[in-house]
Amino acid sequence: MSNNLHNVFRSRPSGFVNKIKPTEVQRNYLNECRVKVRRKIKQGLSSFISEYTDFLVSPKFRIQGSWAYGTCNQPANPQQEMDIDYGVYLPSSLFNNERSDSLAKKYFKAVEVLLIDLAKEERWQIDSSKETCVRLKLQHQSHMDIPLYIVPDDMFNDLEEKNQMISEASLAADQKMSINSVYYCGLECFSYEDRLIKLDKITKIHMAIRSGGWKESDCEIIRKWYSDFLSKQEDKGRQLRYIARYLKAWRDYIFLEGGPSSILLMVIANRYYSYKENRDDIALLNVIKFLPQALKNAVIEPSIPEHENEDFNRIPLDKRAECAEKAQNLYNHLKTSISVSDPNNAISFLRFSFGNRIPTDISLITIDSGTDSYFSESPKRVDKPNILLPVTGG
Numbered sequence: 545m546s547n548n549l550h551n552v553f554r555s556r557p558s559g560f561v562n563k564i565k566p567t568e569v570q571r572n573y574l575n576e577c578r579v580k581v582r583r584k585i586k587q588g589l590s591s592f593i594s595e596y597t598d599f600l601v602s603p604k605f606r607i608q609g610s611w612a613y614g615t616c617n618q619p620a621n622p623q624q625e626m627d628i629d630y631g632v633y634l635p636s637s638l639f640n641n642e643r644s645d646s647l648a649k650k651y652f653k654a655v656e657v658l659l660i661d662l663a664k665e666e667r668w669q670i671d672s673s674k675e676t677c678v679r680l681k682l683q684h685q686s687h688m689d690i691p692l693y694i695v696p697d698d699m700f701n702d703l704e705e706k707n708q709m710i711s712e713a714s715l716a717a718d719q720k721m722s723i724n725s726v727y728y729c730g731l732e733c734f735s736y737e738d739r740l741i742k743l744d745k746i747t748k749i750h751m752a753i754r755s756g757g758w759k760e761s762d763c764e765i766i767r768k769w770y771s772d773f774l775s776k777q778e779d780k781g782r783q784l785r786y787i788a789r790y791l792k793a794w795r796d797y798i799f800l801e802g803g804p805s806s807i808l809l810m811v812i813a814n815r816y817y818s819y820k821e822n823r824d825d826i827a828l829l830n831v832i833k834f835l836p837q838a839l840k841n842a843v844i845e846p847s848i849p850e851h852e853n854e855d856f857n858r859i860p861l862d863k864r865a866e867c868a869e870k871a872q873n874l875y876n877h878l879k880t881s882i883s884v885s886d887p888n889n890a891i892s893f894l895r896f897s898f899g900n901r902i903p904t905d906i907s908l909i910t911i912d913s914g915t916d917s918y919f920s921e922s923p924k925r926v927d928k929p930n931i932l933l934p935v936t937g938g
Contacts, residue, residue, distance in 0.1 A: 547882050547890050549825035551908040553790065559908070561786050561824075563901040564617045564793045566626060570684050574628050577666075577682055578607070581690065584662045585632060585655060592654035596638050604633045604703050608691075608763045610806060613770055615788045619685045620796040620899060626686040629677075631763065633693045633749075635700040643694070645756030651692050652678070652754050659690065675754045692752040693761065699749070748850060762850065769848045770810065778819045787813050787828050790898070791835075797899040798870050802863060804839060808856045811845050812838045829878050835871040840864050873897065 553560045566574070582605050593601050609629035610616035619625060632655060639647055656670075656678045663670045669681035677689040695703070748765065750758040774781025791809040804812075816834045820827040841864075843857040859867055874897045881893040887906040894902045 546912050547825075547884070547887065548823065548910045548912040549882060549890065549894070549908075550823050551910070552891070552894065552903060553824040553828075554786070555903075555908055558903045558905060560793075560898065560902050561789060563903070564620075564789060566616055566618055570618070570626065570686070573684050574626070574682070574686060574688075577680070577688060578628065578630055580662060580666065581630060581659070581680070581688065584658050585690075588658040588661075589632075589654060592650070593634070593638065596640075601635065601638055604700065606631045606633065606703065606764075608767070610792075612767050613788070613810070614785045615792065615806070615810070617789055617792055617796065620793065620901075622685070624685065624796060626684075628686065628688045629691065629763075630688055631691050631693055633695050633700060633703060635697045636694045636750075637697045639694065643750060643758045648752040648758055649754070649756050651694075651752045655690065655692055672754075676751060676759065691761070693749050694752075694758075695749040699764075765849055765851070766807065770814075773814055773847075778821075783819060783824060783827055784813065784817050786824055787817060787831055790824075790828055791831070793899075793901070794874055794897055798874075798897065799867075802859065803867060803870075805856075805858060808843060808858070811843055811856050815845070825878065825882060829875070829882065832871065832875045832878065836868040836875065839868045839871055 551559060556562055585605075586602060589603055593603075606612075607629070608631050609627065611628055616626060616628075634651075636643075656672065659678050659680060660670055662668070663680060668683075671679035671681060671687070673679075674689070677691040680688045680690070682688055748760045748762055751761040753759055774784060777784055788806075788810050791804075791813060792806055795803050795806075795809065812835060813831050815838075816831045817827065818830055820830070839857065839859065841857065842855040844853065844855060846852045848854075857864070877893045877897045881890040884890050884893065887909045890909060891902060891904055891906060
C-alpha cells in the first residue's frame with residue numbers, strides 16, 4: 545500500500561503545479577509589457593536600420609527561455625523574479641555579413657536608448673549592467689531580458705513572430721477564443737507550436753555584446769530539440785514539462801545561490817523520464833532517483849545538435865557533492881511521502897523539499913495498492929533538512 549500523490553501535484557485549482565505557474569494577472573501583465581517593448585523597438589529601430597539599407601527591413605522578435613519551454617515558475621519567495629527573455633532579430637545581410645565590435649556596440653546602444661525612453665514612460669527600471677542583454681525591471685516580481693541577434697537570411701526569412709504566451713494570429717483568426725485559451729494552447733501543447741513555427745534552417749546565431757563583439761547563441765537549437773523531444777511523448781510532453789517545473793521549484797526553494805541550472809535539470813529530466821499516467825509523483829520519483837549521481841558528474845546530451853560533447857553540468861566541482869546531497873534529500877523525502885502511512889506526514893515531507901506551496905489538503909491523497917515495487921527497500925531515515933532561502937528563479 546502506498547500514497548498516490550498525483551492530485552497533490554496536479555489538481556485544479558489547489559495542486560502544487562497551479563501554485564507555481566504564473567497567474568493570469570502575471571501572464572497578462574508580462575504579455576502587455578512584451579507588446580509595448582515590441583512596438584517601441586519595431587517603430588524606433590528604423591533610424592538605425594536606415595544607416596545600412598534603403599529597403600524596408602523590420603526586426604523580428606521571439607520569446608525564449610522558460611516561457612518558450614513552458615516551464616516558467618512563479619517566484620518561490622520575495623527575493624526572486626520571473627524572467628522573460630525576448631529576443632530581437634535582424635538579418636545578417638543588412639550589415640553585409642559584418643560582425644564588427646563597433647556594430648555590436650551601435651546595435652546595443654540603439655535598442656537601449658529606445659528602452660530607456662520606454663522605461664521612463666512605464667515607470668520601469670533599466671539595468672545596464674548586463675553584457676548580453678538589456679534588462680528591464682518590471683512589476684509583479686519580474687524582469688525582461690532583451691538579447692540582440694543577427695541571423696542568417698534564410699533563417700530570418702523562416703522566423704515566425706510567434707511565442708508561447710499568446711498568439712495574436714490565432715486571436716485574429718478566431719475572435720471567440722479567449723486570451724487565456726490561446727495562452728494555454730501555446731504554453732501547454734507543442735503540437736500547437738509546430739503549426740506556428742517554421743524553422744527548417746536552424747543554426748547557431750550571433751548575439752551582440754554590450755562592450756563589443758559577438759557571442760554564439762544556441763537558443764533556437766535547444767528550443768527545437770526540446771520541442772521535438774516533447775512531441776514524441778505519450779501526452780505530447782505535458783507531464784515532462786511539469787516534472788521540469790517541480791525540479792525548478794525544488795531548486796528555487798532549497799538553494800541560496802547556485803545550484804543546478806534550469807537547462808541542466810531539463811536535460812536530466814528528459815534522460816530519465818518515463819510517462820506514468822495520472823502519477824506525476826512516480827514520474828518525478830523515477831527522475832530524481834538518478835539526480836544525485838547526475839549532479840556529481842558531467843552531463844552530456846549527444847542528441848542536441850552542435851552540443852554533442854558539451855557538459856551541461858556547470859556546477860563548480862567543489863559544489864557538486866553538496867548539490868547531490870540536497871538532491872538525495874529530495875529523493876528520500878518524496879519516496880517517504882509516497883510510502884508513509886499518515887497522510888499528514890506525507891504532506892510534511894513534501895513541504896520539506898518544495899515549501900508551503902504544497903497544499904495541505906489530505907483529501908488530495910488516495911491509497912494505491914499497485915506501487916509496492918517502488919519500495920522493495922526501506923526508505924532511508926530522513927530528517928528535516930536545513931532550508932536555505934533561495935534567490936534564483938524563473
